[in-house]
Amino acid sequence: MNSSPTYRLRGDLHVHSHHTECSTHHAGEIRGDPVSCGPQSLFDMVEMTKNDIGMEYVAIVQHPTNPVSPHTIDARRAKELLENQQRMDDLQSEGKLKDFHVLIGVEMSIMPNGKLEVPDYILSQLDIVIIARHGGLNEKDPQVIMRDFRSSLESSRVHILSHPTRYVFPLTLDNWREVLTVAKKNNIAVEYNTSWQYDENFIDLIGEVGAMVSLGTDIHPDVDGETGKLTARQHSQLTLGVNRLFSRGIKPGNILNLMSYSDLRSWLAR
Numbered sequence: 001m002n003s004s005p006t007y008r009l010r011g012d013l014h015v016h017s018h019h020t021e022c023s024t025h026h027a028g029e030i031r032g033d034p035v036s037c038g039p040q041s042l043f044d045m046v047e048m049t050k051n052d053i054g055m056e057y058v059a060i061v062q063h064p065t066n067p068v069s070p071h072t073i074d075a076r077r078a079k080e081l082l083e084n085q086q087r088m089d090d091l092q093s094e095g096k097l098k099d100f101h102v103l104i105g106v107e108m109s110i111m112p113n114g115k116l117e118v119p120d121y122i123l124s125q126l127d128i129v130i131i132a133r134h135g136g137l138n139e140k141d142p143q144v145i146m147r148d149f150r151s152s153l154e155s156s157r158v159h160i161l162s163h164p165t166r167y168v169f170p171l172t173l174d175n176w177r178e179v180l181t182v183a184k185k186n187n188i189a190v191e192y193n194t195s196w197q198y199d200e201n202f203i204d205l206i207g208e209v210g211a212m213v214s215l216g217t218d219i220h221p222d223v224d225g226e227t228g229k230l231t232a233r234q235h236s237q238l239t240l241g242v243n244r245l246f247s248r249g250i251k252p253g254n255i256l257n258l259m260s261y262s263d264l265r266s267w268l269a270r
C-alpha cells in the first residue's frame with residue numbers, strides 16, 4: 001500500500017435538504033408538498049453553520065422536477081430556484097453563515113437529446129449544476145444512453161456528472177471511457193457518490209482519463225433521517241471515498257472537495 005497524502009476534506013458537494021423536493025420521487029418516500037419547498041425553509045439551512053466537523057462548505061442541490069418524469073420547469077419553480085439562490089446569497093452577505101459556505105444548485109436529470117430541465121438563464125445564476133441519469137428514462141439501448149450522455153455533457157453550465165453508473169448497465173468499458181473523456185473535455189467533474197459507489201476499475205478509468213472527481217453523500221434528509229446539518233457520518237463516508245480514490249492513484253489536486261472555498265468557486269466559474 002502506498003501512503004495516503006495528507007489532505008483536508010472541505011465539504012460535501014451533493015446534499016439535498018427537506019426543502020429540496022417539490023414532487024414525489026424515490027418511489028414515493030418523499031411527500032410531494034409544495035409548501036415544504038417554499039423559500040422560507042431556507043432559513044433552516046442556517047442550522048448547518050452548526051458544523052463542528054471541520055468542513056467549510058456544502059452544496060445543496062434540488063431536483064428541478066420529479067426525477068422519475070423529468071421535464072422543463074414551469075415559471076413557479078423557476079422563480080423558486082432563483083429565490084432560494086438569492087436568499088442564501090443574502091444570508092451569506094449578512095454574515096449569518098460565518099465562515100461556512102452554502103452553494104445552491106440543482107441536480108438535473110438527463111433528458112433525451114440533451115434537453116435540460118432548467119433554462120440557461122437560470123443555470124447561469126446558480127452556484128452549482130449537477131446532472132445525472134435517473135430511473136425515469138428506463139432506457140436499455142446503449143446507443144441511446146450514449147447519445148444522451150454526450151449531448152447533456154455538452155452544456156457549459158454543467159459542473160458535475162453525478163452517480164454515473166447508477167441505473168446504467170449495458171455500457172462497455174469503451175463507452176465509459178468515452179463518457180469520461182467527454183466530461184473531462186468539458187471540464188465536468190465525475191462524482192464519487194457514497195450512496196451509489198462504483199468499483200475500482202471505474203476509479204482507474206477516471207484516473208486514466210484524468211477527469212476531476214467530486215464527492216457527495218447524496219443525503220435526502222426526509223428519507224435518511226438527517227436534518228440538513230453536516231454530520232460526522234457524512235464526514236466519514238466522504239473520507240473513506242477520498243482514501244479509496246487515493247489508493248487507486250487519484251491525485252489530491254484532482255478532487256474538488258479538497259479545494260479551498262475560493263479555489264472551488266474559481267473552478268466552478270471556469
Ligand SMILES: [Zn+2]
Nearest residue numbers: 026063067220
Ligand atoms: Zn433524489
Ligand SMILES: [Zn+2]
Nearest residue numbers: 107132162163
Ligand atoms: Zn441523483
Ligand SMILES: [Zn+2]
Nearest residue numbers: 014016107218
Ligand atoms: Zn441527489
